[in-house]
Amino acid sequence: MSYTLITGASSGIGKAMAYKFAAEEHNLIITARRLEALKEIKKDIEAKDEVKVEVIDCDLSVEENAYKLYEKVKGFELNALINNAGYGNFNFLWDVDLPHMTKMIDLNVKSLSILSTLFTKDYKDKEAQLINVSSIGGYYSMATAATYVATKFYVAAYTESLAQELKANNLPMKAKVLxxxxxxxEFVDVANQTAANKIDPSTFGTFHTAEQMADFTYQLYKSDDVVGIVNFADMTFTTRGAIHPAFNL
Ligand SMILES: NC(=O)c1ccc[n+]([C@@H]2O[C@H](COP(=O)([O-])OP(=O)(O)OC[C@H]3O[C@@H](n4cnc5c(N)ncnc54)[C@H](OP(=O)(O)O)[C@@H]3O)[C@@H](O)[C@H]2O)c1
Structure with missing residues (x-):
């Protein structure tokens, strides 16, 4: 029996991914800080899908918790790890709250890298998948979100490079960027919480629903491609090869 581990599964995209992957007969381990929300999701999914859902509450902005989380899932065979937990912050750099910013880096970058590395060490020789959630902001610069988009550039470059390493060594594990x-x-509300000048969500134009994004994630999971990306101009989703130019050793 194998499981899909999804971080940041108490709301938004991660929660919708939990429902989608359960509907596709994946047993789940779901994690976030809000334990009650996770328990509700477990109850709801197990009532309608023939799958097992394990819940683990964990604050991944604390480095040692990433190690603790991985230790807790060691007893489960994983078919996929989806590193989805993350938040943004809308501020010009001079208005940024530094402790909030460093916590964001710890969550979006540090914990994601620790979990990805531990997973890769264990699963590189297996048909397993690592899906790391970046953003279209991982391929574009954006005023008011310098540190956030930089964390997402990190996720994109890191995951594309890992995909390159796995391919070059003919290893079966796949690494993919969403x-x-x-x-x-809740992303915009969270990003606005510490904003000096709150961003009106309509600035971003059209939004996908979390359920649409979960369907796109599953499309990426089933594909042989490295990147699943939304085109900001027309909101279409496509899977494709790596985007960053590759430096081949
Ligand atoms: N929504 C967008 O427009 C958008 C666009 C591009 C990329 N993304 C990315 O998509 C991912 C999911 O975001 P979302 O849009 O679904 O936002 P969301 O609704 O705010 O969900 C964020 C998830 O991350 C978890 N999380 C936050 N801080 C955490 C911490 N310290 N430790 C552990 N878990 C934590 C939250 O759970 P708890 O609060 O219970 O811990 C929640 O489950 C993020 O990586 C985000 O950067 C979002």
Missing amino acids: APGPVET
Whole structure:
């Protein structure tokens, strides 16, 4: 029996992914800080799908918790790890709250890298998948979100490079980048919480629903491509090869 581990599954895209992957007969391990929300999702999914759902509450902005989380899932065989937990922050750099910013880097970058590395060490020789959630902001610069888009550039470059390493060594594990455009979730509210000048969500134009994004994620999971990205101009989703130019050793 194998499981899909999804971080940031208490709301938004991660929650919708949990429902989608369960509907596709994946057993789940779902994690986030809000334990009650996770328990509700477990109850709801197990009532309608023939799958097992394990819940683990964990604050991944604390480095040692990433190690603790991985230790807790060691007893489960994983078919996929989806590193989805993350948040943004809308501020000009001079208005940024530094502790909030460093916590964001710890969550979006540090914990994601620790979990990805531990997973890769264990699963590189297996038909397993690592899907790391970046953003279209991982391929574009954006005023008011310098640090956030930089964390997402990190996720994109890191995951594309890992995909290159796995391919060059003929290893079966796959590493993939999901790059959503605007999605209706708690993301904008969270990003606005510490903003000196709150961003009106309509600035971003059209939004996908979290359920649409979960369907796109599953499309990426089933494909042989490295990147699943939304085109900001027309909001279409496509899977494709790596986007960053590759430096081949
Ligand atoms: N929505 C968008 O427009 C958009 C666009 C591009 C990329 N993304 C990316 O998509 C991912 C999911 O975001 P979302 O849009 O679904 O937003 P969301 O509704 O705010 O969900 C964020 C998830 O991350 C979890 N999380 C936040 N801080 C955490 C922490 N310290 N430790 C553990 N888990 C934590 C939250 O759970 P708890 O609060 O319970 O911990 C929640 O489950 C993020 O990586 C985001 O950067 C979103």
